[in-house]
Amino acid sequence: MTFQSHAHLSHNNQLCQRVHQSQQQRMRLSAGRRTPGGSTGSIPTKGRSRPEIKAPRKAETRAPNPSLLPIINPTEEQVNLPNLGWMWQVGNHPTAGESQGASASPRHMPSAVSTVANLYEDRIKAKRSLGQNFLTDDGVLQDIVVAAGVGPGDLVLEVGPGTGNLTKHLLAAGAHVTAVEKDDTLYGRLQEEYRNVPGLALIHGDALKVGLEEAIRGMLMQERQAEPPRAHPQSETYVGAAELATGPTSAATDPETSTSTARAATTPPRQNSTSEAWSRKTATANSGDAGRGGSGGERSRKIKVVANLPYNITKDLLLLLLPLGDLISDLHVMIQHEAAVRLTERTPGGPEWRAANIRTLFYCKPRYRFRISRLKYDPVPGVDGALVTFSLLPPGARHAVPSERAFHALVVKAFSERRKKMRNSLQPLHSSNQVEAALAGCGLNVDARAQDLTLEQFVTLSRHLHQQTLAEGMDLLPNPRHPEALGQGEEQG
Numbered sequence: 001m002t003f004q005s006h007a008h009l010s011h012n013n014q015l016c017q018r019v020h021q022s023q024q025q026r027m028r029l030s031a032g033r034r035t036p037g038g039s040t041g042s043i044p045t046k047g048r049s050r051p052e053i054k055a056p057r058k059a060e061t062r063a064p065n066p067s068l069l070p071i072i073n074p075t076e077e078q079v080n081l082p083n084l085g086w087m088w089q090v091g092n093h094p095t096a097g098e099s100q101g102a103s104a105s106p107r108h109m110p111s112a113v114s115t116v117a118n119l120y121e122d123r124i125k126a127k128r129s130l131g132q133n134f135l136t137d138d139g140v141l142q143d144i145v146v147a148a149g150v151g152p153g154d155l156v157l158e159v160g161p162g163t164g165n166l167t168k169h170l171l172a173a174g175a176h177v178t179a180v181e182k183d184d185t186l187y188g189r190l191q192e193e194y195r196n197v198p199g200l201a202l203i204h205g206d207a208l209k210v211g212l213e214e215a216i217r218g219m220l221m222q223e224r225q226a227e228p229p230r231a232h233p234q235s236e237t238y239v240g241a242a243e244l245a246t247g248p249t250s251a252a253t254d255p256e257t258s259t260s261t262a263r264a265a266t267t268p269p270r271q272n273s274t275s276e277a278w279s280r281k282t283a284t285a286n287s288g289d290a291g292r293g294g295s296g297g298e299r300s301r302k303i304k305v306v307a308n309l310p311y312n313i314t315k316d317l318l319l320l321l322l323p324l325g326d327l328i329s330d331l332h333v334m335i336q337h338e339a340a341v342r343l344t345e346r347t348p349g350g351p352e353w354r355a356a357n358i359r360t361l362f363y364c365k366p367r368y369r370f371r372i373s374r375l376k377y378d379p380v381p382g383v384d385g386a387l388v389t390f391s392l393l394p395p396g397a398r399h400a401v402p403s404e405r406a407f408h409a410l411v412v413k414a415f416s417e418r419r420k421k422m423r424n425s426l427q428p429l430h431s432s433n434q435v436e437a438a439l440a441g442c443g444l445n446v447d448a449r450a451q452d453l454t455l456e457q458f459v460t461l462s463r464h465l466h467q468q469t470l471a472e473g474m475d476l477l478p479n480p481r482h483p484e485a486l487g488q489g490e491e492q493g
C-alpha cells in the first residue's frame, strides 16, 4: 500500500540507522559488554579500553537473520508465531555456520522485522512508486490470516508479496499460495528464498496485466485435477468444473463484461518451479483419481485473495476482482483507513456516498475488520491502514440489471457531477424528460441527486430507463401495418 508519506524517504535512513545500532548492540553483546537497560546503552567512550570488536559478517544468503528481531522495538517480546509447520528446512537455505543437510529439523519462521531489515542490509530501498510499505509486525500478519479464515488446503491469491512476510503466514496456515509481484528485485529474492518451499507459486509481473482471472482459473484447475472430489455443503461457494474451463454461465452475468477464455483454464500464467512442484506433488498424491474427472456434478472450490495492496493499484484491482464472484469467495485486503471507512461505512444521503459504494455493494458485502497502525509498516506511511473483507456475491445472487456495463456507466455518470440533479447529470446518456419519467416511475423524487439513491433504487432506475429506451426504440421502428412508416408510401407514391 502506498501512502502519501512525508516520512517515507527519511524512514529508510532511520531503519538503516536502527540496523546499524542493532549491529553495534550485537557487537557489544558478543563482546560481553551488555549495557544498562539492555539495548540503548552508551557507546564506549574515548579513553576506555575497548574490546576487540569484529564487524558482523553479512549473511551469505538472503535468508532473514532472526537476530535482528529487536531492531524496531527493542522492548517488544518475542512474537507468537504459528507453529503449523513452517517448512524451511536447514539444507534448503543454508546460512553462515550451517552446512547443507546438517539437520532435517524445520527452521523457525524468520520474523517480519528481520526480513525487512535484511532488505536494508542488502541496500535495497523501498520503492514508493510500487507502494512498498512493508508490514513488520508478525502479530498483525497473523491476525490478518486468522481474520481471512485461511486454513489448511485453502487456495490463496496474494498480490504484492514483496518481502514474503504475509506469504509465510499464509503458508504456515497451510494455504496453497499464488503470489504476483511486480518488483524485479523482490521477485528475485522471493524466488531464491522460497525455491524449495512447497505450496507457493510465484508470478512475476503487474497484477493488473498478468491476467489474474486466468491465473485464478489455473489455480482452480490445478487443484481440481489434483484432488479427489469432495462433498461441499455450501454450494454457493463452489464453482462448477465446466464453468472453470469456459467462464461464468450464470444468466445474471453480463456477456459484455466477461473476459473469460477457455485457454485460461488450461494455461496458467508463468510460474516458478515451486508451483510445478506443488501441482506435481498433488497430482502424484492423487494419481489414483486419474480419469475420474469430467462429471458435470463435480464442484471445485473458490479461492481467497489476501493482500497488503499497493495503494496505487487498489481501485483498479478491486474493479478487476470484485466481479469474479464465480471464482473468488472473499477478498481480504489492507487499504488506507480512510478509504476503508468510505467503502464500508457510508450511507446514502451523505456527501461521501459515491459510485464506488454502489459498485462495491453490487458485487459484494464489504466489512471493515480492524485498523492497523501506521507504525506497523516500514517505511512508516502518513496514514493508518485497515483490513477490509469483501465477501463476493456469486453472479446469480447479484441484482439483475439489463446490462452490468450500462448499469455502472449510469452510476458513474450520475455521480460525475454530484451537485446536479440527475435529470441534468445523466445527460447525454438520457434526456431530462426520460430521467424525470423514470424517477417518477420508480416512486422517486424527480429532483433526486445521485447521492440520495441506494443501490436498489439505482437498479430500479436502470431498469426503467432501459424499458423506456426499448419502448422509444420500438416507436422509431417502422410499423409493417402502416407502409408509410416504412417510407414505402413515399416510394410508391
Ligand SMILES: C[S@@+](CC[C@H](N)C(=O)[O-])C[C@H]1O[C@@H](n2cnc3c(N)ncnc32)[C@H](O)[C@@H]1O
Binding pocket: 001, 002, 130, 131, 132, 133, 134, 135, 136, 159, 160, 161, 162, 163, 164, 165, 166, 167, 180, 181, 182, 183, 186, 205, 206, 207, 208, 308, 309, 310, 313
Ligand atoms: C504494501 S507492499 C506489501 C508487501 C508485503 N506483502 C507486506 O505485507 O509487507 C506492496 C507490494 O506490492 C508490490 N506491487 C506494487 N505494484 C504492483 C503491481 N502492479 N503488481 C504486483 N505487485 C505490485 C510491491 O512491489 C510490494 O511488494
